Every structure is written in C-alpha cells, then in structure tokens.
Amino acid sequence: MNKAVITVVGKDSVGIIAKVCTYLANNQVNILDISQTIVQDYFNMMMIVDTNASLKEFKTLSDELVQIGEEIGVVIRLQNEEIFNMMHRI
C-alpha cells in the first residue's frame, strides 16, 4: 500500500482539520492516523493517509492541498511516507 504523509503547519484557527478532512473525503483519500500538537499558538498536524483509492494523481492532490493551505493561511505538504521511513528507520 502506498501511504503518504500530510503535514499542516501554521497559525492556529478554527476549522483547519475540517477543511483538510473534507477535501480528503471528497477525493477518496482514507485517513489512517492523525496526530496534532499546538506549540505557542502554532498548529502542527500530521496525517498518515492512503491515496490509492483516489481518482486524482498524486501531483494534483499535492497542488490542491497546497492551495487549500494558502486559502486558510497554513502550509500543507503531501509527501510519500517512504522518505521518513528511510531517514528514521534502519
């Protein structure tokens, strides 16, 4: 299974998770895990998702998430999980 990691970093505000989750639901991206912290008003969230069922290309999903981030004033990134596994797991 091809898992991906979504990170959302930025100033906290109402509805960040709702906005991202709505987009994912509309595009058949399944959420496997969510963790979130707030440090000094800064919102930091990570989701592990499964993009296999999505009809959209990885690049399209990535571009659209970046755009949603810009709309709500946070930085959203979509990356294949493999880069984190390679770096942090032997």
Next chain:
Amino acid sequence: MINIQEVSETNEMIQKENLDVRTITMGISLLDCTGHSLDEVCERIYRKITTVAKDLVKVGKEIEIQYGIPIVNKRISVTPISLVGGTVCKTEEDFVTIAKTLDRAAKTVGVNFIGGYSALVSKGMTPADERLIRSIPAALSETDVVCSSVNVASTKTGINMDAVKLIGEMIKEAAQRTKEQDSNACTKFVVFCNAPDDNPFMAGAFHGVTEADAIINVGVSGPGVVKAALEAVRGENFEVLCETIKKTAFKITRVGQLVAQEASRRLQVPFGIIDLSLAPTPAVGDSVGEILEEIGLEYAGAPGTTAALALLNDQVKKGGVMASSYVGGLSGAFIPVSEDQRMIDAAAAGALTLEKLEAMTCVCSVGLDMIAIAGDTKATTIAGIIADEMALGMVNQKTTAVRIIPVIGKKEGDMAEFGGLLGHAPIMYVNPYSCDAFINRGGRIPAPIHSFKN
C-alpha cells in the same frame, strides 16, 4: 509507524536547512556511437543521448513532488569524447563539433550540464587526446552546458607533465576567450589525478569505460543540516561531535539512496552509486565553511582547519556508507571557494590562502576547486599549481583535482562573478616566484613507491 517529531525533523531539514539532492546524473556510454564520418558520429551521439535520457528531467521532477525533496540538478555524463571521436576527429574543430552536438543534446533533454568532454592521459597522450585537449578552450567558450575534464595523473602511472604543461596553457586560453564573462569557461573545466569513473558532480563527471551502458548516480548535499545538528552540541567533546556528524550523514544519505532507487526504477536504468559529498552552495546556511566554524574555528583556514576537515570528511563517510548500498564518486566534503559563502568570506579576510587550501585537499575531496586568481598569472605557474595538487593525489592514493580560473583583467583583491551555483570569488594571492624551468622539462613523473610509507 512514523511519528510527528520525525516528520517535523525531516521537513525542517528540507525547508530550513537546505537539505536537497544535489544531482541525479545519468551516465551514458557513447562507445557504440562511433562511425565512418564526423556527421555520422554526431548523429549517433545526439540520438543516443536524447533517447536514453529523454525522461530524466521529467522523472526527476516527479520524484521531487512525490517526496517533497528538491533535486537541484539533473545531469548527464558520457564516455570521454577523446575515445568516441578519436577516429573521425582529424582537427581540433572536429572535436568542437562534437562538443556542440553534446550541448544541443543536453538542451533537448533539458539537463543542467553534460560532462565527459574529456581525455584520460595519466601516462601518455594519443594524437586524438592531444587534439581534444587543444580544442577545450574553443569547446567551452562556444557551448553553454558542456563540461570538460582531463585525468593527467594517477597513483599507478605517475604524472604526465607534458599534459600538465599543455593544460596550463589551455586554461589561460579558455580564460582569454571568455574574458568578458570573468573567464567563466574555466569554471567548466577540471584537471584530475585518480579521476573516478562514476562521479556525478560537475565539472568532472564522465562515464568511465568500465561502466555499464547507462547508469544512475546520485550526489547528495546537506552542509546546512550538519551545521544545524552541530549547533545543538556546542562545547561537547570530539566523541559527541563525531557521533553527531555521523548520524546526520546517515540521514542525509538515506534520502539520496531513496531518490537513486526510485530514479533507477522509473527510468529502468541500473543504480550506480551514491556520492557522499557534502556539497555547498553560495546560499547562506549551505556552507562547509560554516560547519568548520561551528566545529570551533573563527574562520576556515585558521590553524586546526585541516584536522577539523579530516574528521568531518571521515565522519560523513562513516555515516554515509551504512546508509547506502553502493558508494562511489568523489565522496567527501567539497571546499570550492566561490560556491561557499563562508569560504569566500574567509578568503576575502585573508584567513584562507591557496597554500592552506592545498593542505586541506590532502584530507578531503576533491582539490583546489573554484579558485580565482589574477588573469596575468603565467601558464607555467598554473601548471605548477596543478602539478603540486596532482602530486598530493598520486602519493596519497586519492582523487585530487584543480579547477582554477585566471580571471582576465582582474587582480588580487578584486571579485570575480560567475553566476548561479558557481557563485563569486575573491582573486587570491599566488606565489609570484617562477617554476618555468621545472614545467618546461617535459616528460612524466614516475609512479611513486608503495612501500616505506613515511
């Protein structure tokens, strides 16, 4: 499962500490592109490069998006052209025609550089090798993305001093031909001792004759990541310092390994090697000079610099070797003066001299790199600088190189501007005393003895 701290750590490296993959370099053999006429050879070269590498840039961009890691350069290296064009190039102009073909092919596939306008002459020059070397100034000044290299020495064969002398003259001529652009043709030329066959970094990349038909080599980067990691262990002892560098190098190299495997799979070209070099750029926070300062030196070049660089280079290799299945190329910290802001500052402050750089090259790859000197420096003096550096490589059984730019019209204290990743450099002081009689002797320096090491 991966946790939020690990994800943040990786993304901070990418966003704040300039972690990137410096280059995916596709090595392509042109040994099957010979023919009966120059036109036929050029046609075959063009067709082979544009076929084998047609998806290289596209795949590079896909990988960037997939993993969110910048891949700064996509490059091609080819078989040394003196071997490919030897039978059909009867004049220097014929070789220049091949250089223009390489330039055209590289632009068609959209890569940043193509390397391999090269000759391997560590023991002797064939007439074709000599024609190619004599054509280098024209080839580099009449093309944009072609890079050239010549291997003039090795531990097994000694130093070809005839070639060293000739190259001193060619560097001056290349500088003269591009004097309006701060002699930037010389930034695309490097002279080697013990040149590796699988180096992905420019200007010295070529596809060695021992290599497969096509291969993917990857060069990682990340001086900023090492610098940031060392900030957290200020004042700690050498054990802690070395452990920190090693762990960081491991993480950086794993990213390179991932990118190399993925590029190899998508392009269906075998994975060759990862080059474990810490490659700086002129950007602030992407500097080997800064690491040396963080280790505890006021400036790169201060007493202690050679020792600091030796430990840095060794720990990068120790960490990197475990992270990758195949390691090769140059593998070590680069110390290019113009491409590293803190090295530029150190040179401008007088802390870093040519002689100290020479000492530093004994313990790190690759050599005197991107050194700007006064335009009126004699060809024999340049040859003397090259001979010294080749001797270091020959005796110490390591790769050494010289990329030196006599900037026409500029003198010590001036600044030369090369643009982009090549950066800018202060014109450095060169010892003014002559080595004419030494260089003009002709012939070669024999290979060194491999016993009685002292």
